[in-house]
Amino acid sequence: MxxxxxxxxxxxxxKFYTDLDSVSTEELRLRKKxxxxxxxxxxxxxxxxxxxxxxxxxxxxxxAAEGSSADAGAVDRLGDVITPNSGGRQISYGRFVDVSIxxxxxxxxxxxxxxxxxxxxxxxxxxxxxPTPDSVIEFSSLNQVETKLSxxxxxxxxxxxxxxxxxxxxxxxxxxxxxxxxxxxxxxxTSGD
Numbered sequence: 660m661x662x663x664x665x666x667x668x669x670x671x672x673x674k675f676y677t678d679l680d681s682v683s684t685e686e687l688r689l690r691k692k693x694x695x696x697x698x699x700x701x702x703x704x705x706x707x708x709x710x711x712x713x714x715x716x717x718x719x720x721x722x723a724a725e726g727s728s729a730d731a732g733a734v735d736r737l738g739d740v741i742t743p744n745s746g747g748r749q750i751s752y753g754r755f756v757d758v759s760i761x762x763x764x765x766x767x768x769x770x771x772x773x774x775x776x777x778x779x780x781x782x783x784x785x786x787x788x789x790p791t792p793d794s795v796i797e798f799s800s801l802n803q804v805e806t807k808l809s810x811x812x813x814x815x816x817x818x819x820x821x822x823x824x825x826x827x828x829x830x831x832x833x834x835x836x837x838x839x840x841x842x843x844x845x846x847x848x849t850s851g852d
Contacts, residue, residue, distance in 0.1 A: 663700060663771050670694045671814050676821040684829055691822045698815040699760050704772045705808040708801055715798045772804075779803045 669675060670693065679687060760768070779800040787796065 661771070661774075663697070663704075663768065666697050667701065667811050667815065670697055670818050671811075676818040679822070679825045682825075684826070687822055687826050687829075691819060691826065694815060694819045694822065696760070696764075698812060698819060700764055700768050701808055701812050701815060703760055703765065704768050704775075705805060705812060707769070707772060708776075708805045708808060712798065712801045712805060715794065715801070775804050775807075776800055 675690060675694075682690075780796060783799045783803060784791070784796050787799070
């Protein structure tokens with residue numbers, strides 16, 4: 660997740676969301692929008708990871724043995740969701756969750772998420788005792804990734820909240836900012852934008 664990680668590091672840098680007195684209101688709005696976009700991407704990656712973890716909580720053989728209403732073929736296909744690039748094809752997870760990011764961002768996050776999971780898998784497999792079932796390694800890897808994504812998301816919200824708080828102070832203290840925003844909205848409506 661090199662690109663996403665570098666965006667996260669940029670937004671979590673103290674310079675991005677502290678000492679905002681010298682930053683213009685327009686720049687604050689841009690920073691907030693930027694941080695929210697990155698947070699949406701991290702949230703998407705986290706939801707995908709959590710979904711894959713939830714699938715691991717069910718043993719397909721147990722589901723089939725208990726007479727589940729799910730047909731055995733559908734249960735067997737859970738492996739396609741759990742294991743990335745099954746059968747040489749990449750799975751698009753976007754159809755499984757409600758997302759507010761573009762298809763390009765979805766593709767970027769999914770590709771980078773695979774890299775993050777692969778790195779976690781390597782780390783986990785070297786720390787666990789041998790032999791360890793693949794399912795244990797995969798679940799542990801997903802758990803490690805989910806923890807990392809959750810921490811990033813929490814920190815991103817702190818950055819967004821700090822910028823939002825500064826904007827609220829400015830809007831409260833300077834009514835002309837609100838007037839300027841209203842004029843832009845009104846002009847946009849009358850010009851057909």
